[in-house]
Amino acid sequence: MMKTRMPVRFHVAAALLLAGLGVQAQTNNATLIVQADTPGPEISRMIYGQFAEHLGRCIYEGFWVGEDSPIPNTRGIRNDVVQALKKIKVPVLRWPGGCFADEYHWKDGIGPREKRPAMINTHWGGVVENNHFGTHEFFDLCEQLGTEPYVCGNVGSGTVQEMMEWVEYMTSNADSPMANLRRQNGREQPWKLKYFGVGNESWGCGGSMTPEFYADNFKRYNTFVKNYDRENPLYRIACGASDFDYRWTEVLSANVGRRMQGLSLHYYTVPGNWQHKGSATEFGESDWIATLRKALVMDELVTRHAALMDKSDPEKRIGMIVDEWGIWHDVEPGTNPGFLYQQNTLRDALVAGVTLNIFNQHADRVKMANIAQTVNVLQSMILTDKERMLVTPTYHVFEMFTVHHDARLLPTELACGDYGSGGDTIPSVNVSASRNKAGVVHVTLCNLNPNTAVNLACRVPGLKPGSVSGRVLTAPEMNTHNTFDAPDAVQPVSFDGARITGDGFAATLPAKSVVVLELK
Numbered sequence: 001m002m003k004t005r006m007p008v009r010f011h012v013a014a015a016l017l018l019a020g021l022g023v024q025a026q027t028n029n030a031t032l033i034v035q036a037d038t039p040g041p042e043i044s045r046m047i048y049g050q051f052a053e054h055l056g057r058c059i060y061e062g063f064w065v066g067e068d069s070p071i072p073n074t075r076g077i078r079n080d081v082v083q084a085l086k087k088i089k090v091p092v093l094r095w096p097g098g099c100f101a102d103e104y105h106w107k108d109g110i111g112p113r114e115k116r117p118a119m120i121n122t123h124w125g126g127v128v129e130n131n132h133f134g135t136h137e138f139f140d141l142c143e144q145l146g147t148e149p150y151v152c153g154n155v156g157s158g159t160v161q162e163m164m165e166w167v168e169y170m171t172s173n174a175d176s177p178m179a180n181l182r183r184q185n186g187r188e189q190p191w192k193l194k195y196f197g198v199g200n201e202s203w204g205c206g207g208s209m210t211p212e213f214y215a216d217n218f219k220r221y222n223t224f225v226k227n228y229d230r231e232n233p234l235y236r237i238a239c240g241a242s243d244f245d246y247r248w249t250e251v252l253s254a255n256v257g258r259r260m261q262g263l264s265l266h267y268y269t270v271p272g273n274w275q276h277k278g279s280a281t282e283f284g285e286s287d288w289i290a291t292l293r294k295a296l297v298m299d300e301l302v303t304r305h306a307a308l309m310d311k312s313d314p315e316k317r318i319g320m321i322v323d324e325w326g327i328w329h330d331v332e333p334g335t336n337p338g339f340l341y342q343q344n345t346l347r348d349a350l351v352a353g354v355t356l357n358i359f360n361q362h363a364d365r366v367k368m369a370n371i372a373q374t375v376n377v378l379q380s381m382i383l384t385d386k387e388r389m390l391v392t393p394t395y396h397v398f399e400m401f402t403v404h405h406d407a408r409l410l411p412t413e414l415a416c417g418d419y420g421s422g423g424d425t426i427p428s429v430n431v432s433a434s435r436n437k438a439g440v441v442h443v444t445l446c447n448l449n450p451n452t453a454v455n456l457a458c459r460v461p462g463l464k465p466g467s468v469s470g471r472v473l474t475a476p477e478m479n480t481h482n483t484f485d486a487p488d489a490v491q492p493v494s495f496d497g498a499r500i501t502g503d504g505f506a507a508t509l510p511a512k513s514v515v516v517l518e519l520k
């Protein structure tokens with residue numbers, strides 16, 4: 001169905017000529033065709049999922065403040081954070097990790113809080129974890145958010161029995177030992193749990209396994225992960241590859257096959273390198289373009305891993321689950337290096353927009369994605385400082401893109417010029433489009449060029465739009481960001497740069513912006 005995923009470059013010969021002369025070609029015109037009459041697969045709202053780990057100030061302080069906190073809370077979970085997240089309609093929340101998942105022992109996190117044993121969070125700052133936020137608190141959080149839980153089990157340092165019992169504890173309604181233990185701890189009915197991960201990053205922090213060894217372990221653990229609720233069988237997610245590790249996907253596809261319903265993929269956009277990732281807020285145009293070039297790599301990764309999955313699963317019954325993605329900067333100066341606390345600028349918003357457009361374009365295979373992480377860690381939606389809270393530019397992108405949740409993907413053909421800087425070159429525009437159940441078409445566009453507006457002419461075969469309206473997220477500088485003193489420095493505003501034409505619409509996309517348009 002898809003005609004062209006990535007932008008078709010034009011003026012190629014001229015660009016090459018100019019590049020040869022050491023001149024960067026910059027054009028500010030683009031054309032787009034949105035095929036409103038040939039809707040493709042449904043864009044699962046699960047693509048807009050979140051990830052919350054016991055890491056730094058994500059769970060503790062970010063979500064959990066405890067019942068006795070002066071910060072307004074409901075059963076220990078802060079109200080301001082829940083209210084803000086409800087606005088972006090979080091469809092699914094992954095927990096408890098991450099690397100933490102493979103050293104987490106769930107029985108330490110149930111029962112009276114004052115009696116719960118502590119542990120050392122060895123991956124993240126070596127801090128002592130008091131286990132006050134455990135299974136009951138997580139499901140309470142999901143219920144307050146109206147979101148689906150996604151629990152990741154411990155393969156690396158946990159036993160098969162432990163995993164089996166956790167699933168019984170959460171999902172069994174029988175008069176059985178674990179279900180009765182849950183009742184004893186105050187929860188009569190089992191929770192509704194669909195998504196269950198069998199280990200995390202088993203090639204690294206989850207156990208340093210080879211794909212063959214992990215595939216065998218998946219089969220062993222998974223055998224004992226039972227469907228206690230037969231009406232609602234678990235959707236089992238196997239640990240997948242890190243970025244370019246295509247062999248991992250091949251081995252898992254061949255050795256595990258249909259025993260898994262989902263196979264994960266992790267990819268982080270690191271502006272510099274893993275030793276010197278770069279500041280979240282202090283950067284120049286060369287960092288801007290390098291970061292966006294790396295974010296665009298997600299398209300290649302999804303395409304190539306999907307092609308490997310297609311070999312054994314041409315019907316696409318196994319979902320690609322990108323359950324960790326996002327931008328990874330150096331931590332904010334003066335903060336604990338193990339806590340991964342970073343600011344979030346307009347650049348992060350563009351990374352989010354580009355990545356979500358890519359996931360939409362691959363809706364036939366990408367069935368869930370979870371940005372890392374929801375609060376106070378990596379590319380967050382929300383930052384907190386004691387009783388204060390702000391939402392980030394990335395949050396706003398998630399809010400703007402809610403229009404795509406469960407809508408049908410529309411094929412797009414984009415022809416745009418390149419944006420170049422310092423010898424680096426990327427397409428200047430990035431797009432996806434969808435049609436919702438009411439027939440309304442939405443188009444999300446990113447102008448990656450920080451200097452130049454793009455004049456876009458769009459045809460929409462299959463729709464004669466009577467109106468176009470929208471919103472835009474941009475800011476004066478590439479590194480503009482929200483602070484606790486100026487929390488609204490970056491926020492979406494109404495967009496008046498689009499108008500209806502004979503066969504579609506025309507729009508002027510401001511430099512460095514994310515735009516959502518609605519066609520009726």
Ligand code: AHR
Nearest residue numbers: 097098099100200201372
């Ligand atoms: O999101 C932070 C960490 O990144 C996760 O714990 C781990 O799975 C990944 O390496």
